[in-house]
Amino acid sequence: MKIAVLGTGYVGLSTGVCLSQIGHHVTCIDINEQKINQLLQGISPIYEPGLEDLLTANMEAGRLHFTTSLNEALAGTEIIVVAVGTPQGDDGAADLSYLVQAAKDISAYITSDTIVVIKSTVPVGTNDFVRKMIEDQCGFPVKMVSNPEFLRQGSAIEDTMKADRIIIGSENAEAAGKIRDMYQPLNVPVILTSTRSAEMIKYASNAFLATKISYINEIANLCEAVGADVTDVAKGMGKDKRIGEAFLNAGIGYGGSCFPKDVKALLHTAGLNGVEFPLLKETIAINEYQRKLLVTKAVKRFGGLKGKKIAMLGLAFKPETDDMREAPSIPIAEELTKFEAEVVAYDPVATENARKIIGDKIKYAGSIDQAIFEADAVLIVTEWNEIKGMDVSKMVEKMKEPIIFDGRNCLPEEKIRACSSVEYYPIGKPPIII
Numbered sequence: 307m308k309i310a311v312l313g314t315g316y317v318g319l320s321t322g323v324c325l326s327q328i329g330h331h332v333t334c335i336d337i338n339e340q341k342i343n344q345l346l347q348g349i350s351p352i353y354e355p356g357l358e359d360l361l362t363a364n365m366e367a368g369r370l371h372f373t374t375s376l377n378e379a380l381a382g383t384e385i386i387v388v389a390v391g392t393p394q395g396d397d398g399a400a401d402l403s404y405l406v407q408a409a410k411d412i413s414a415y416i417t418s419d420t421i422v423v424i425k426s427t428v429p430v431g432t433n434d435f436v437r438k439m440i441e442d443q444c445g446f447p448v449k450m451v452s453n454p455e456f457l458r459q460g461s462a463i464e465d466t467m468k469a470d471r472i473i474i475g476s477e478n479a480e481a482a483g484k485i486r487d488m489y490q491p492l493n494v495p496v497i498l499t500s501t502r503s504a505e506m507i508k509y510a511s512n513a514f515l516a517t518k519i520s521y522i523n524e525i526a527n528l529c530e531a532v533g534a535d536v537t538d539v540a541k542g543m544g545k546d547k548r549i550g551e552a553f554l555n556a557g558i559g560y561g562g563s564c565f566p567k568d569v570k571a572l573l574h575t576a577g578l579n580g581v582e583f584p585l586l587k588e589t590i591a592i593n594e595y596q597r598k599l600l601v602t603k604a605v606k607r608f609g610g611l612k613g614k615k616i617a618m619l620g621l622a623f624k625p626e627t628d629d630m631r632e633a634p635s636i637p638i639a640e641e642l643t644k645f646e647a648e649v650v651a652y653d654p655v656a657t658e659n660a661r662k663i664i665g666d667k668i669k670y671a672g673s674i675d676q677a678i679f680e681a682d683a684v685l686i687v688t689e690w691n692e693i694k695g696m697d698v699s700k701m702v703e704k705m706k707e708p709i710i711f712d713g714r715n716c717l718p719e720e721k722i723r724a725c726s727s728v729e730y731y732p733i734g735k736p737p738i739i740i
């Protein structure tokens with residue numbers, strides 16, 4: 307099939323690469339010339355394991371193309387997949403301005419046979435609204451399909467090629483069937499729904515996962531108060547198949563480009579429709595509290611942070627990505643500087659992106675050793691393998707005081723116990739003090 311993908315972010319690129327990998331001819335288009343120039347050289351503009359290899363292989367095989375030209379991408383194409391950003395607007399609602407522009411862009415090129423697939427995460431009713439917009443401009447009925455994406459950054463390719471399910475929402479059975487055929491080589495279970503249900507499935511899934519995280523974080527806070535261990539509690543809960551083990555890692559709250567904005571957008575949709583949804587309000591409130599928890603703990607331990615050298619290990623919102631959108635490291639750095647601490651941060655790949663957001667109110671180190679040298683405390687913010695694998699006994703020897711606040715519960719207990727002197731404060735577990 308001949309397919310065009312609008313947007314070369316995490317979703318557009320992963321979709322383009324995976325559809326070409328299963329034999330389709332795909333042209334990806336972006337308004338960002340710099341991204342397209344990089345892609346034309348076979349360079350991925352984002353850090354995503356495995357992406358660049360598949361990108362270059364499919365380009366060399368002649369199945370994957372990149373352009374900034376609407377005409378080149380859209381003329382004569384059978385399927386147009388829209389994967390542009392839908393960031394958070396000022397009022398918490400999804401900002402649909404990129405989508406509206408994309409709809410205007412494509413309406414000049416589509417025919418009555420073209421299928422328009424919206425893969426971006428969009429509020430319920432958006433497919434109907436976009437269809438009307440395009441139909442008003444082109445003057446014939448348009449075949450729309452809602453096909454939300456469920457990939458995670460850091461495992462985008464694996465998640466796309468081996469998805470748990472593919473949601474195809476459409477009021478047009480022929481269009482839905484064609485999109486099912488498009489994905490057929492992936493051999494993944496397909497669920498056919500209305501467009502509105504498909505749109506809702508995406509938000510309901512993300513909000514549920516975010517709520518699961520806030521729930522375990524609240525249990526963690528209670529575990530600390532009563533002397534229980536949240537890791538054991540989560541393990542014990544997760545073995546119940548009705549609960550499941552995934553997304554029960556307590557920590558410093560969820561971040562990233564989607565959970566924070568999607569939970570708020572769903573709450574906004576609820577409000578517009580007269581549904582209060584207090585559960586989601588609590589999910590957000592718990593997350594806000596959790597994001598600052600490491601600083602709260604450090605302030606409690608030291609009685610104040612003025613002049614203390616604090617090493618932040620990890621900046622990206624999660625490992626295996628250089629994405630800093632809504633990363634907990636941002637409010638943590640802000641809080642630490644508010645308390646006049648001297649902050650030195652290290653991240654294996656996200657430093658450049660972090661510098662653009664956090665700026666020079668903190669220092670950036672080129673290695674873990676540099677960051678922790680003579681530090682009064684270490685705050686573990688992202689559980690990169692390099693950070694999990696550190697030699698903790700050697701590390702604490704280089705610090706002024708051997709104090710560690712582990713926001714991801716990622717350092718193995720035996721490594722802590724092997725230290726001759728340490729104060730280790732995890733989340734939702736008793737501290738280890740030697």
Ligand SMILES: NC(=O)C1=CN([C@@H]2O[C@H](COP(=O)(O)OP(=O)(O)OC[C@H]3O[C@@H](n4cnc5c(N)ncnc54)[C@H](O)[C@@H]3O)[C@@H](O)[C@H]2O)C=CC1
Pocket residue numbers: 312313314315316317318335336337338341389390391392393404405407408411425426427428455456457458459563564
């Ligand atoms: N990042 C993720 O892990 C996931 C994101 N999503 C959703 O997918 C959508 C896209 O997300 P990301 O890929 O992270 O976005 P992104 O912000 O990384 O990339 C979006 C791209 O679209 C381009 N763009 C904007 N307007 C355009 C137009 N008119 N024509 C062509 N290109 C245009 C931008 O230049 C940018 O390169 C969002 O709705 C997001 O909520 C869904 C699942 C996972």
Ligand SMILES: O=C(O)[C@H]1O[C@H](OP(=O)(O)OP(=O)(O)OC[C@H]2O[C@@H](n3ccc(=O)[nH]c3=O)[C@H](O)[C@@H]2O)[C@H](O)[C@@H](O)[C@@H]1O
Pocket residue numbers: 427455456457458459460512515519552553554555556557558559560561562563564565623624
């Ligand atoms: O809509 C989206 O953009 C995507 O959002 C998330 O994917 P992603 O944001 O890439 O990353 P996750 O692995 O879900 O982690 C999100 C945040 O939750 C945190 N988290 C995750 C799991 C957990 O047990 N505990 C926890 O604190 C992570 O540290 C991270 O900050 C969803 O997992 C994807 O299914 C969805 O497609």
